[in-house]
Amino acid sequence: MNSPPVPPLQDEGHPDEPSRRLLWISGLGAFGLVAFAWMSGEINIGGFFGADRARNLERFLTEDAIPFPLRESGFTWSGLWTWVGGQWNAAGAEATMTTLWIAVASMALAGAGALLVAPWVARTISTQEPFLQSGPIGIGWIWASRIARLICILARALPEYILAFLWVAVLPGSAWPAVLALAMHNGGILGRLFGETLENLERRPLQALRTLGGSRGQITALAAVPVALPRFLLYFFYRFETCVREATVLGMLGIVSLGYQIQDARSRHAYDDMLLLVGFGVMLVLLADLTSHGVRIWLRREAPR
């Protein structure tokens, strides 16, 4: 093909015409779905702003949400502080720390699982002639890679909450359900991201090691993974944030984390306590955000692209 004198501004008549069709269909579909959603009558906006709901909301904001000791005696900073401290000592501290430890344990497990799955996901490793660009892939290796990918997809497809709900029924009475659910979901996500990172590594150094006689396992463990590690850690800390948020919620299934105490306060109609516990959760999530943000900046300083 000769290069045209003026490059076209839009790629009209581009070879991948059908790909733009998908975008058009998706756009129309999205608008259609949103319009349908609001007009279907399933969303009761009128009811939400109705008089009795407004009364509920008013009572909630002016009475229920006010810290109990301040309702009668009036507002004092010391009164507020005593209340916050009392709640923190009563249930808040333990629930907050449990939430944090659930997130840490499940992310460690997810990371370990992802490290084990990733080489199988990476098609440059999961092939008959690893790290070399040529040669047959081998039907067994094709399937190994496909199955690894399928495991990752299925592990992360269902929401953590549903996974934990099912685990609680089988393993009641410990923190395992929450940890397993979070580890599964995040392990699936990380497994695929790690695998793709391994797949996209600069290939020539690894090829060189291969031609020097390194085995698949040796090169993967001692060259590929160490080179990919900065990127792995970036993904890891990015997921850690989300995992802490999610860990607060899983308590609602009976694991004594923040969610459990929040649900408990709600069932006692102690909405002031409930909101304070939500506040403890916000604090924890913001701290986790800051930590992982800081670690990511620190890692990125040196992480080669």
Add this chain to the structure above:
Amino acid sequence: MDRHPPKPPPRGLILLGIGLLGLLAAFLLGLRPAGLVPNAGGLRLARDFFSAATEPAFSWESAHLAAHTTPFLADLAHAALRTLIFAAAAMSLSVLAGLPLGILASETWWRRSSFKNSRMTAAARGLQAAVRIGIALMRSVHELIWAVILLAAVGLNTFGAVLAIAVPYSGTLAKVFSEMLDEAPRHSAKALEGIGVRPLSVFLFGLVPRALPDLVAYTAYRFECAVRSAAVLGFFGYPTLGYHLTLSFGDGRFRETWTTIYLLLGLILFLEWWSTAIRRRLVS
């Protein structure tokens, strides 16, 4: 300044630290390998549950339910539709709120706008910081916690479910949008600025279009997440797929549970395929 390259962070140590913290967490939570072995009841339940996996139900498992209500599949399809409806409505609100918030939280907006003298810049900084804090607060409360708060404040209402998803999702979209706007290529904006285009127009026509593919691809991905969230809201009494899941599981109608799981799985896998396809076409 420093002739030696900076020392790389000790990644091996980080890895070791993660492992040790994980073990410490397991110790503090009282997680023991023995805890992974279900007791007799758990084992029986697991066996019953998984043996139902191969024969999902296509009609109500209990005659009592079948006599009074709509056919099972119709009911389930309705729940799936409601899951999509809640997710779509929530996403539309999230985009409407997240886009302006994201613009206000970005660096580029304040740099490109007419806030040029230093006093105004301080005010702009303050406003930007306020927006960023607001976004962080919206995001840091999980959608299910928003749902619980809204349940306590106004009671069970479907618009409440939409809001519960929309509030944290607006925050997430705003944060990611602002990062994408700040990282978008600058060439067009610089060219427009060079020929004297007004700052607002530079932003709207030079910068936003360059970030748009990323914004759209991310929104498509978040829709997939919103469907998950909407399904889970069913656990709190909203009529989505999660509602069927918890009711049928609680009653031991495991074949119905599996039908629900397969439907949700199919929905999510389809949306995942779709959002990946969109991303591949939009983002090189």
